[in-house]
Amino acid sequence: NAGVTQTPKFRVLKTGQSMTLLCAQDMNHEYMYWYRQDPGMGLRLIHYSVGEGTTAKGEVPDGYNVSRLKKQNFLLGLESAAPSQTSVYFCASSSGGVGYEQYFGPGTRLTVT
Amino acid sequence: AQKITQTQPGMFVQEKEAVTLDCTYDTSDPSYGLFWYKQPSSGEMIFLIYQGSYDQQNATEGRYSLNFQKARKSANLVISASQLGDSAMYFCAMRETGGSYIPTFGRGTSLIVHP
Numbered sequence: 001n002a003g004v005t006q007t008p009k010f011r012v013l014k015t016g017q018s019m020t021l022l023c024a025q026d027m028n029h030e031y032m033y034w035y036r037q038d039p040g041m042g043l044r045l046i047h048y049s050v051g052e053g054t055t056a057k058g059e060v061p062d063g064y065n066v067s068r069l070k071k072q073n074f075l076l077g078l079e080s081a082a083p084s085q086t087s088v089y090f091c092a093s094s095s096g097g098v099g100y101e102q103y104f105g106p107g108t109r110l111t112v113t
Numbered sequence: 114a115q116k117i118t119q120t121q122p123g124m125f126v127q128e129k130e131a132v133t134l135d136c137t138y139d140t141s142d143p144s145y146g147l148f149w150y151k152q153p154s155s156g157e158m159i160f161l162i163y164q165g166s167y168d169q170q171n172a173t174e175g176r177y178s179l180n181f182q183k184a185r186k187s188a189n190l191v192i193s194a195s196q197l198g199d200s201a202m203y204f205c206a207m208r209e210t211g212g213s214y215i216p217t218f219g220r221g222t223s224l225i226v227h228p
Contacts (some may be wrong), residue, residue: 031214035213040122040220041220042204042218042219043204043218043222045215045216048215050213058215075180088156090158090191091149092158094216096214097146097208097214098144098146098147098165098166098208098209098210098214099163099208100146100147100208100214101148101149101160101163102148102158102160102206102216103156103160104158106156106157107156107157
């Protein structure tokens with residue numbers, strides 16, 4: 001039981017390059033999330049999904065796209081990376097409902113130069 | 114307006130003493146849940162404790178307890194007998210029925226435990 005895994009753990013991109021971050025969970029959770037964490041800003045929600053085939057925008061969606069083709073996977077794409085997207089990215093999953101905690105992946109540290 | 118407010122950017126406590134980390138929330142939803150997570154310097158997010166809006170008693174998990182004051186809309190985390198390993202960032206979060214259960218996080222409080 002691996003929980004939530006993220007690939008890759010570190011990445012350096014040049015401005016304008018693209019990349020995809022992969023999140024996988026093995027807990028059969030309906031809900032999945034992508035956050036970015038910047039110093040002093042806490043966790044900000046980029047996009048989320050409430051089930052296979054669904055996605056929705058969070059607080060800071062600009063410059064990112066997501067897909068949830070399979071229930072266990074949630075992909076975050078950067079089409080044209082910008083230095084402002086330098087951050088630590090966390091994926092999380094949970095069951096629906098007010099009483100369920102989130103399970104987080106280990107994070108991906110992305111630097112855009 | 115922020116739904117979750119953590120007013121203490123940084124806190125310091127002496128080892129073995131108790132410390133309270135503040136969290137206030139804003140919701141008109143009668144059904145909601147409040148969570149605390151810990152993020153040590155290694156970066157992972159660790160779930161600590163949960164309080165439901167209909168729970169009559171304050172939640173406790175080992176050395177962690179949640180001081181839930183519904184009328185004041187506060188859900189403070191109390192850590193008893195602090196340990197050096199408690200040094201970390203602490204985040205308060207809320208899930209509401211009306212918000213499609215999408216969690217909202219506070220900006221966090223950095224706790225440093227001194228020996």
